[in-house]
Amino acid sequence: MKLNSITVKLGIIIMVLFSFVLFPLVYTIDQMFTSFYISQKQEQLENFASKYSTTITDVEDVNSYHMFEMLSELMDAELFVFDMEGDILKSTGVLNFIEDTKVPKQIYNPIAQNKTLGYEYTAPSSSKEFFLAGKSIVVNGKVNGGLVIVSSMEGVNTSIEKVRLWLLISVIGAFFIAIGFTFFVSKRLSNPLLKMEQATREIAKGNLSTNLIVPTNDEVGSLATAITDLGRELDEYRTNRREFFANISHELRTPISYIKGYSQVLTNGLISNEAEKNQYLTIINEEADRLTTLINDLFELAKMEEGKIDLNYEWLDIGDILNSSVKKVSLKAAEKKIEIRLNTVIDYPLLYTDGVRLEQVIINLIENAIRYSDDESRIDIYTKMYNENLEIFIQDFGMGIPEDDVPFIFERFYRVEKSRSRASGGTGLGLAIVKNLVQLLGGEIKFESIQGKGTLFKLVFSTEQKVGETNEKNN
Numbered sequence: 001m002k003l004n005s006i007t008v009k010l011g012i013i014i015m016v017l018f019s020f021v022l023f024p025l026v027y028t029i030d031q032m033f034t035s036f037y038i039s040q041k042q043e044q045l046e047n048f049a050s051k052y053s054t055t056i057t058d059v060e061d062v063n064s065y066h067m068f069e070m071l072s073e074l075m076d077a078e079l080f081v082f083d084m085e086g087d088i089l090k091s092t093g094v095l096n097f098i099e100d101t102k103v104p105k106q107i108y109n110p111i112a113q114n115k116t117l118g119y120e121y122t123a124p125s126s127s128k129e130f131f132l133a134g135k136s137i138v139v140n141g142k143v144n145g146g147l148v149i150v151s152s153m154e155g156v157n158t159s160i161e162k163v164r165l166w167l168l169i170s171v172i173g174a175f176f177i178a179i180g181f182t183f184f185v186s187k188r189l190s191n192p193l194l195k196m197e198q199a200t201r202e203i204a205k206g207n208l209s210t211n212l213i214v215p216t217n218d219e220v221g222s223l224a225t226a227i228t229d230l231g232r233e234l235d236e237y238r239t240n241r242r243e244f245f246a247n248i249s250h251e252l253r254t255p256i257s258y259i260k261g262y263s264q265v266l267t268n269g270l271i272s273n274e275a276e277k278n279q280y281l282t283i284i285n286e287e288a289d290r291l292t293t294l295i296n297d298l299f300e301l302a303k304m305e306e307g308k309i310d311l312n313y314e315w316l317d318i319g320d321i322l323n324s325s326v327k328k329v330s331l332k333a334a335e336k337k338i339e340i341r342l343n344t345v346i347d348y349p350l351l352y353t354d355g356v357r358l359e360q361v362i363i364n365l366i367e368n369a370i371r372y373s374d375d376e377s378r379i380d381i382y383t384k385m386y387n388e389n390l391e392i393f394i395q396d397f398g399m400g401i402p403e404d405d406v407p408f409i410f411e412r413f414y415r416v417e418k419s420r421s422r423a424s425g426g427t428g429l430g431l432a433i434v435k436n437l438v439q440l441l442g443g444e445i446k447f448e449s450i451q452g453k454g455t456l457f458k459l460v461f462s463t464e465q466k467v468g469e470t471n472e473k474n475n
Contacts, residue, residue, distance in 0.1 A: 010186035011179075018178045026167055033163045037156045038131070042118045045133030045149045048075065050116075052147060053135040059083050059145035068092070077151035081137070084112065084145060095123055095130070095150065103148075111136050111146035120153065129153040192220045196227055203227075208235035251294055255287035297429040304436040311354040311440065318351050318390060319344050322381060325362040332370050339378040340366070349463045351390055353441055361437050364430045365394045365457050372455070373398035385463075392459040401449035409447075410435045 052071065059081055072079050072092045080091035082103045091099050110117050117134030134148040199210045208231045262280040271277045303309045326340050333340050351358075369379045373396045380395045401409060410431050438445045438459060449455040 008186075010190055011182045014182040014186060015178065018182070022171065022174060022178075026171055030164060030167060034160050037159050038120075041131050041151065041153070041156050042133060045077070045131060045151055046116060046118060046135070049133050049135035049147055049149050053137050056081065056137050056145075056147065057139060059089055059137055059139075075149070075151070077149050079147065079149055081147050082108070082145055084143065089145070097148070097150065103146075107132065107134060107148060108146070110134070111148075112143060114138070114143050117146075117148065121150075129157065131156075192224060196224055199224075199227055199231070203231050203234065208232070208238065248298070252291070255291040255294075258287040259284050259291075294429070297433060301429055301433055301436065304433070304440060309357075309440065311357060313352055313354055315350045315352050316355045316358075318383060318392070321355055321359050322362065322383075322392070325359050325366060326381065328359075329363055329366045329370065332367060333379070336370060336373070337376045338370055338373055341378060341380050343380070343382040349385075349390070351461055351463060353461065357437050357441060361434050361441075361459065362392070362394070364434045365459075368430055369394060369396035369398065369455070369457075372396065388462060388464045390461050390463050392461075393456060394459075395454060395456040397454040400451040400453055400455055401447075402451050406449065 060083070068079060068090060069092060078092045078095075078097075080088050080097045080099075080103075082088045086102050086108050088097055088099050088101050088103055091097055097103070106119075107117060111134050114136045117132060119132060121130045121132050122128070123130065129152075131151050131153055132148055133151075134146055136143045137145040137147055202210045210231050211228060262284050265271065266277065266280055271280070300309075322342055322344060326342050330340065366379060366381070373379065377397050379397075380393070382393050384391045384393070435445055441461065443459055443461040446458045446460070447455060448458075
C-alpha cells in the first residue's frame with residue numbers, strides 16, 4: 001500500500017481525530033480520579049481532626065491528649081498540637097514537627113483564624129508527599145491552639161498510579177482497536193473512490209462501457225452513477241461521431257463524384273453535342289448547389305450546438321411571419337401542384353422572438369412537408385392559443401413517418417425515405433436544425449404521424465416570455 005494513497009490518508013485523518021478525542025478524555029479521567037482520591041483523603045483527615053479537636057479541653061494540659069499515640073497508629077498518621085504562640089506542645093515526631101519547635105506560618109495562620117487547614121506538603125529532606133489537615137482547638141469560644149494530622153500520600157499515590165496504569169492499558173488497547181477499525185473504515189470509504197479512479201482511467205483509455213457499481217445511496221454512489229452515465233454518454237457520443245463522419249463522408253462524396261466525373265467528361269471533350277454539354281453543366285451546377293447547402297447546414301448546426309448563434313428578439317406578428325414563409329416556398333409547392341392553406345386566428349397576441357430564425361424553422365417544416373407529399377396534395381397551416389401559449393400547426397397528407405423511424409427523425413442525416421429525399425435535394429439536416437432553433441427560441445416542437453396519411457408538426461411558444469428570461473436562456 002502506497003504511503004500517499006487515499007486509504008493511508010483517510011486512516012491518518014481518522015487516527016488524528018481519534019487522538020484529539022481520546023487523549024483529552026484520558027486526561028480528564030485521570031484528573032477526576034486524582035481529585036477523588038485526594039478529596040477522600042482530605043475529607044477523612046478533616047473529619048477526624050474536627051472530632052478529635054473537640055476532645056481537647058486545654059492545650060496546656062497533657063492529660064487532655066487522650067490516646068494520642070494510639071490514634072496515630074490506628075490512623076497510620078502523625079499528629080501534633082500547638083498553642084497560640086506557635087509552639088508545638090505534643091507530637092508523634094513526624095517530619096520536622098517535633099515538640100518545643102515552632103509551627104510554620106502557613107499552618108499556624110489559618111488555624112489561628114479558626115479556619116480548616118488542608119493542603120499537600122512535600123518533605124524537604126525526603127521529597128515524600130504528605131497531606132496536612134488541621135483544625136482549631138476552641139475552648140470557651142476562643143481558639144486555644146490547633147491540631148494537625150499529617151498523613152502520607154503514598155497510598156493515595158499508589159491508587160492513582162494503578163488507575164493511570166489501567167488507563168494506559170486501556171489507551172493502548174483502544175489505540176490498537178482504533179487502528180484496526182480505522183483500516184477497515186478507510187478501506188471501505190476509499191474502495192469506491194479507487195474503483196472510480198480505475199473506471200475513469202478505463203474511460204480515458206477508450207473503454208467507455210465500464211459499468212461502475214457502488215451500492216450506496218450517498219454522494220459517493222451518486223458520483224459512481226454519474227461516472228457510469230458519463231461513460232455511456234461518451235460511448236454514445238463516439239458512436240454518433242462515427243456515424244456523423246460516415247454520413248457526412250457519404251453525403252459529400254456523392255456531389256463531389258458527380259462534379260468530378262462530369263467535369264472530366266467535359267474537359268476531355270467526351271460529348272457528342274451541345275445539348276449533352278448543357279445537361280452535364282446543369283448536373284454540375286445542381287450538385288454544387290447541393291454541396292453548398294450541405295456545408296451551410298452543417299455550419300449552421302455546429303453554431304447552434306455550440307451556442308454561438310446570435311438571436312435578435314423583437315415583438316412580432318406571427319401572421320406576418322407565416323405569410324412570408326408561405327410566399328418563399330410557394331414556388332416549390334407549385335412545382336408539385338401542392339396547395340398551402342394558411343388559416344390563422346384573428347386575435348392572437350404578439351410573440352417576442354427572433355423573426356428570421358422562426359421563419360427559418362417554419363420554412364424548413366413546410367419544405368419538409370412538400371418533400372414528403374405527393375403531387376396535387378395540400379398542406380394546412382394554422383394557429384391556436386392554449387392558456388398563455390401560441391401553438392403553430394403544420395400538417396401534410398403525405399407518406400407519413402413509419403413507427404420505427406419516429407425516435408430518429410431529429411437526428412442529423414436521418415431520412416425516412418433516403419432515395420426520395422436525396423433526389424429532392426434534402427440534406428438530412430433540416431429537422432435537426434429545426435429542433436435546435438426551436439429550443440434556442442425557448443419553444444417546444446412536437447409531432448404526430450400516421451404512415452400513409454401524413455404528419456402534423458406543432459410548435460409551442462410562450463407569449464409571456466420576457467426579454468430578460470429569453471436572454472438568460474440563450475446565455
